[in-house]
Amino acid sequence: MGKFNFDEKVERRGTFSYKWDSIDDPDLLPLWVADMDFKVAPPIYAAVNKCAQHGVFGYATENDDYYNAIISFNKRHYGVELEREWIMPVPGIVPALTAVLQALTQPGDEVILQTPAYNCFFSCIRNSGLVAAENHLAYKDGRFSIDFDALEKLATSEKARVLLVCNPHNPSGRLWKPEELQRLSEIAKKHNLIVISDEIHCDIRPNGSKFHSFSTIDESYNDHLITLGAPSKTFNIAGLKSAHVICRNKDYRYKIDRQININEICDVNVFGVAATIAAYTECDDWLYELNDYIQGNYQILKNFFAENYPKIKVADLESTYLAWVDCSCLNLSGEEIKNKLIREGKLYINDGEMYHSPMNSFIRVNLACTRVTLKDALSRFKKVFC
Helix, strand or coil: CCCCCCCCCCCCCCCCCCCHCCCCCCCCCEECCCCCCCCCHHHHHHHHHHHHCCCCCCCCCHHHHHHHHHHHHHHHCCCCCCCHHHHHHHHCCHHHHHHHHHCCCCCEEEEEEEEHHHHHHHHHHCCCEEEEEEEEEEEECEEEEHHHHHHHHHHHHCEEEEEECCCCCCCCCCCCCCHHHHHHHHHHHHCCCEEEEECCCCCCCCCCCCCCCCHCHHHHHHHHEEEEECCCCHHCCCHHHHHHEEEHHHHHHHHHHHHHHHHCCCCCHHHHHHHHHHHHHHHHHHHHHHHHHHHHHHHHHHHHHHHHHHEECCCCCCCCEEEEEEHHHHHHHHHHHHHHHHHHHCCEEEEEEHHHHCCCCCCEEEEECCCCHHHHHHHHHHCCCC
C-alpha cells in the first residue's frame, strides 16, 4: 500500500473540465484528452491553497525559487545542467512551439516530424505558415522505430529547416534510446537543422527506466537545440498554465523572446509559479508511486486485450500514460472505432487519424485514471465489440 491514494474517485464533472465537461452527455466516460483524473500531490495542493488564502491574484513574476526548482529537478533526475538565463517561462508548450517556429523559420520552410504525432504539432506548423514533412515511424511486433533512411531523404530538402522531436514520443509511447537520439542529432547536424525537442512526457515512465534529454546527446550541437518542458503533464497542473522554453543560443533566445512577446504569451500565472516550485522540489515520492500506478493500469489493459481480443495489440508503453492500440483486426478505421464506442458504449477515446497515423485502425487510450474507471471502460469496450 502506497502513501498516496490513486484509487480515490474525484468527481470532475461540473468543474470546468475540458475532459469531462466539454461533451454534453453525463453517461459518457472520457479516456481521451491527456490529463489525469488524480488529485495533485499534497505539496502542490498546499502551495496553491496558500496562494488562494492570500486572496489577491494579481500579475505574477518568477523568482529565484522558480528557476532553481527547474534547474535542480533537471539536474537531480537527468543530469542536465541548466543556467537561469536559458529558461524562458511560458503558459504552455503549444503556444511556445508556435512562437519558436515563428521566431526561427520563414514561411514555406519544412518542419520534419515523426508520425503519428501529437495533433497540435500540425496546427502549430500550419498556423506558422510552414510545411509538415512527415516521416512515418516503422511498426513491427507492437513496437515503433524511426525510419532513418527516409528521414535522411527529408532532411536533404532545401526547404528543411527544423527537426521536431517528441522525446518521449506521443502517441507511440517510445522512450528513445541514446543511439536513436544520436542518429537524429547526426542527421540534424549534417543538414544544419534546428532541433526542437518536446520533452513534456519525460517523467512518466516505468520506475528504473532512464530518460535521455536531447541536450545530453551531442553537446557540440546544443546551440542548435531548443527544449520544451513543463510540470503540467507529470503533476496534472495543465490548468495552471506553467511551461518553459530552454535555449542556450543567445541569438536564438533573443528571437524567441521577441516572438513570445509579440504573441503575448510572456505572462505567467501566480498559481502556476507556486505549483511549479512545489512540484519540482517536493513531489518525487508522489511521482514514483504515480508511475507504478500507471504501469499497473497498462498491465490491466494488456491483459484485457490478450484474454479477450488476442489479435488486438497494445504498443509497448515505455513512457507517457497514453496507450497506443492496434485494432486493425476489427476492420474499422480508428475514427469508426471511436464513433462506435461513443455511440454504443458511451466510451470516448482518441482515434489514430487525429495524429496522422500512417497505420489504420489505431486508437489512443488515456490510462491516467482510477482502476475502477479503467475497468468500466474495458467493460464498455467489450459490450460494443462482443
